Amino acid sequence: MKQTKPRSLLGIEGMEPREITALLRLAARMNPARPSNTLRGKRVVLLFYESSTRTRSSFELAAKALGATTLLVTATSSSIEKGESLIDTGYTLRALGADTIVMRHPSSGAHWTLARHLDIPIVNAGDGMHEHPSQGLLDALTILQRKKTLKGLRVAIVGDVFHSRVARSDAHLLTTMKSKVVFCGPHDLCPDEMAAVAPGVEVSHNLETALKGADVVVSLRVQKERLGGQKISVEEYIARYQITPEKLTLAKKDAILMHPGPIIRGMELTSEVADGPQSVILQQIANGVKVRMAILQTLLKRRG
């Protein structure tokens, strides 16, 4: 969180292990069921240029649990539809009293632009294919709750890795914290170049190889239309890469199964896996509120 002044959360890349650890420790202590007045008087603006269920709702619940006021602005039904620019939208929200802007935007790097123009923290709630830092943090918290450490774990991230901002944030965080990350999918959805995302990341196009010995399996959404122009058919994808109970047995016996959501049952994974005993998908969602409370408190508490 050192990329800009005032501090913003723009991405996981470049964060120090101690910054990640501090946020995760704070998140672990957060209790959304016990509201506080820590951020009373603060205005948290949720600026969403893309749809969202989990991220938007949990940032709102997190802000409210800390006593802040929230304001939702979406691209549809706001003056963004009339052509107002990102910067002018930011200036407008700041003039209305925003103390922070939590933004989801389809363009990679849009948050850096906003952060350069505004004197308040900007929180990246997902930018294009680039990063989704709060998801990376909540994934890490979920792994920690189950595995007690991030160090030395083997984490297989399977599906449409190329288009996934979650894959990138997870890889940055997990490699920084000394986990081994293996990206897996067909060449078009998981090109070999994805190994360059973070030091030590491996790419495999073979699900069995990727899952063997994994402590954590992260399934990613695969949209049928993304396979449309690709060299692999939907049927072939399912046969080779869908995570089924049988495939999951290749991972360690106590491996956990994660997914950032939304899940597409029957595509990247089966319902038996999504709802099975190794799935921690609902725990991830619940942890989203705790992590986002920690982010908002860290960025806003010491600001006047």
Ligand code: CP
């Ligand atoms: N994981 C995630 O970002 O989900 P939403 O798109 O519903 O926010």
